[in-house]
Amino acid sequence: MSAYIIDVTEQNLTEILQQTQQKPVALVFYAPSHEESNTFVSVLERYAEKYQGQFLLGKINCETEQMVAAQFRIQALPTTYLFKDGQALDAFQGALDDVTLEQHLSLILPKEEEIKFTQALDFLANENYEQALPLLKEAWELSDHKNSDIALLYAETYIAMKRVEPAQEILNRIPLQDHDSRWQGLQAQIELLIKAADTPEIQQLQAEYANNPSPEVALKLALQLHQAHRNEEALELLFGLLKQDLGVLNGEVKQEFLSILAAIGNNDPITNKYRRLLYSLLY
Numbered sequence: 024m025s026a027y028i029i030d031v032t033e034q035n036l037t038e039i040l041q042q043t044q045q046k047p048v049a050l051v052f053y054a055p056s057h058e059e060s061n062t063f064v065s066v067l068e069r070y071a072e073k074y075q076g077q078f079l080l081g082k083i084n085c086e087t088e089q090m091v092a093a094q095f096r097i098q099a100l101p102t103t104y105l106f107k108d109g110q111a112l113d114a115f116q117g118a119l120d121d122v123t124l125e126q127h128l129s130l131i132l133p134k135e136e137e138i139k140f141t142q143a144l145d146f147l148a149n150e151n152y153e154q155a156l157p158l159l160k161e162a163w164e165l166s167d168h169k170n171s172d173i174a175l176l177y178a179e180t181y182i183a184m185k186r187v188e189p190a191q192e193i194l195n196r197i198p199l200q201d202h203d204s205r206w207q208g209l210q211a212q213i214e215l216l217i218k219a220a221d222t223p224e225i226q227q228l229q230a231e232y233a234n235n236p237s238p239e240v241a242l243k244l245a246l247q248l249h250q251a252h253r254n255e256e257a258l259e260l261l262f263g264l265l266k267q268d269l270g271v272l273n274g275e276v277k278q279e280f281l282s283i284l285a286a287i288g289n290n291d292p293i294t295n296k297y298r299r300l301l302y303s304l305l306y
Contacts, residue, residue, distance in 0.1 A: 025068075025071065025072060026076070027071040027072065027074075027075070027076050027078075027079055027080060028068055028071050028079075028080045028082065029079060029080070029081050029082070030081075030082055030084070031050065031081040031082060031083045031088070031091065032087075032088055032091070033088060033090050033091055036091055036094075039079075039081050040106070040109075041109075042079065043106035043107065043108070043109050043110075044108060044109040046076075046078065046079055047077070047078040047079070047105070047106065047107045047131035047132065047133075048078060048079045048080075048081055048105075048106045048107075048131075049067060049071075049078055049079070049080050049081065049103060049104070049105050049106075049128070049131070050081045050083060050095075050103065050104040050106065051063070051064055051067055051080065051081070051082055051083065051101055051102070051103045052083045052085050052092055052095065052097045052100060052101060052102045052103070053082065053083070053084065053085065053100055053101050054084065054085045054086050054100055055084065055086060056086065057100045057101075059100070059101065059117075059118055060100040060101035060118075062118065063101045063103075063117075063118035063119075064082055064101065066118070066121075066124065067080050067103070067124075068080060070124070070128065074128075074132065077132055077133055077138075078128070078131055078132060085097060085100065098116075099116040099117065101116070101117065101118060102114065102115070102116050103115055103116075103127075105127060105128070105130055105131045106131070107130070107131040112130050112131060113127055113130050113131075115127060134165070135162075135165050136161075136162040136163070136165035136166045136170060136173065137162075139158045139159070139161050139162040139165070140158070140159070140162045140172075140173055140176070142158050143155040143158040143159045143162065143176070143180075144176075146158070147176075147180065150183075152180050152183055152184050153288070153290075155180055156177075156180060156181075156290040157290050159173060159176060159177040159180060160177065160290055162177075163177055163193075168196060171197050171198065171201035174193055174194075174196065174197050175197070175205055175206065175209065177193050178190040178191075178193040178194050178209055179209055181193070182209060182212050182213060182216065184252075185216055185220075185252045186252050186254070186287070186291065187213050187216050187217055187220070187252060187253070188252075188253070188254060188255040188256075188293060189291050189292045189293060190209070190213055191213055192292055192293075193292075194206060194209060194210060194213070216252075220251035220252060220253055221251075222247070222251060224247050225244070225247045225248060225251060225253075228240065228243055228244040228247055229244060231244075232244050238264050238271050238272050238276060239272070241260055241261070241263075241264055241276075242261070242272065242275065242276055242279060244257075244260060245257040245258075245260045245261050245279060245283075246279065248260070249283050249286070254283055254287050254291070254293060255293050257283055258280065258283055258284070258293065258297045261276050261279060261280045261283075262280065262297065262300055262301070264276050265277060265280060265301070265304060266304065269304055269305075277301075280297075280301065281301075284297060284298060
């Protein structure tokens with residue numbers, strides 16, 4: 024039998040019900056001598072295989088497990104219960120067509136953003152931040168930017184990579200009512216990273232640029248800002264030069280601008296912003 028399909032008995036019922044706190048479970052009551060219920064069990068088995076463990080299917084044979092059937096007050100076969108987070112969310116009698124069954128299963132199946140969130144957690148367990156970022160980005164977009172748990176992990180991942188600006192942008196979009204202790208902790212980490220990134224070299228170049236706002240000094244300052252993961256400041260500085268002259272310093276400024284975009288990658292929210300700004304100058 025598949026790992027996603029379990030024969031439920033009086034002996035393992037409590038254990039199965041406890042599992043519903045961690046994983047969705049469908050319990051179907053049937054009898055081998057009852058053709059309609061047997062056929063529907065086969066349908067549910069197909070769905071359990073299709074969703075590859077996104078829910079467990081527990082089968083209760085009412086001919087051998089009469090005590091379990093009595094506990095659930097089964098009056099018709101098949102009868103199906105759907106559990107999630109330790110609670111029965113739905114129950115229905117009889118066999119359902121595929122469309123109706125899908126509608127019922129959607130109550131317990133994880134949403135697409137939850138699946139991507141879980142996949143990201145697997146990557147983060149191995150500190151594989153680059154692989155986790157696009158999954159978290161998709162998950163947050165799929166939740167219509169309303170799932171603060173996803174947003175907090177998304178920001179936390181950028182902070183782990185010392186990329187302050189996208190992390191701050193994400194935290195800024197989290198609603199005030201979700202500014203909990205975790206949000207405050209991440210904000211504090213950002214402030215520490217900002218202080219650490221304000222190096223003496225950057226301070227010296229900023230002072231020099233204030234006295235001599237030349238493209239040469241701006242380019243040196245942008246390189247230092249980029250190395251300190253202050254990418255938006257670096258891009259903003261270089262874009263200011265490109266607006267005046269796309270070919271400034273024989274194209275070196277434009278090349279550095281593109282190099283920074285390539286280095287921070289497509290998953291960073293500021294990449295698309297500054298790529299669009301550059302295209303507006305080109306076309």
